[in-house]
Amino acid sequence: MKVYFTLFGIACATIACATPDTKRDIAGFSYTADERLTHYVTEFLADCGNYLSESVCKPRIDLTVTVSKLPDNILGQCSVYEGRLRAIQLDDIVLNQYNEKAVIYHELYHCVLGKPHFDDELDIMNTYEVDENTVRMYENWSEYTKKVFTRE
Numbered sequence: 001m002k003v004y005f006t007l008f009g010i011a012c013a014t015i016a017c018a019t020p021d022t023k024r025d026i027a028g029f030s031y032t033a034d035e036r037l038t039h040y041v042t043e044f045l046a047d048c049g050n051y052l053s054e055s056v057c058k059p060r061i062d063l064t065v066t067v068s069k070l071p072d073n074i075l076g077q078c079s080v081y082e083g084r085l086r087a088i089q090l091d092d093i094v095l096n097q098y099n100e101k102a103v104i105y106h107e108l109y110h111c112v113l114g115k116p117h118f119d120d121e122l123d124i125m126n127t128y129e130v131d132e133n134t135v136r137m138y139e140n141w142s143e144y145t146k147k148v149f150t151r152e
């Protein structure tokens, strides 16, 4: 199993839980997401479709997206298992925060498309997310998402 972490230097607060929401695609892609995060998955897949083929955007994986309490300094995690299972965990402290979208996109790039970290410049795949930089990315979000979708 390969695990990707997104790091950030803040402490954690409360534990949250929610009803899972399962979507299954005829081509073999399926995901089960916390209902609070489902809209990010559908938006990510739609964004992906602007740049890449359906078979690339919807690989034959079973993805779960959950909210949990992760160790300190870890905002999100993508676990790639043998076979089809991929699991994204979002730390509950990220929920409804400014960085929620950036972290879930970061983990979706890892778990759906296998994108590695890219730490050379301001990028959604930068290992370390910093407040003001995340806000800057939102100002040109489509450019930042395109940059990751189209990177070889």
Ligand SMILES: [Zn+2]
Binding pocket: 004, 005, 006, 106, 110, 117, 127
């Ligand atoms: Zn990462």
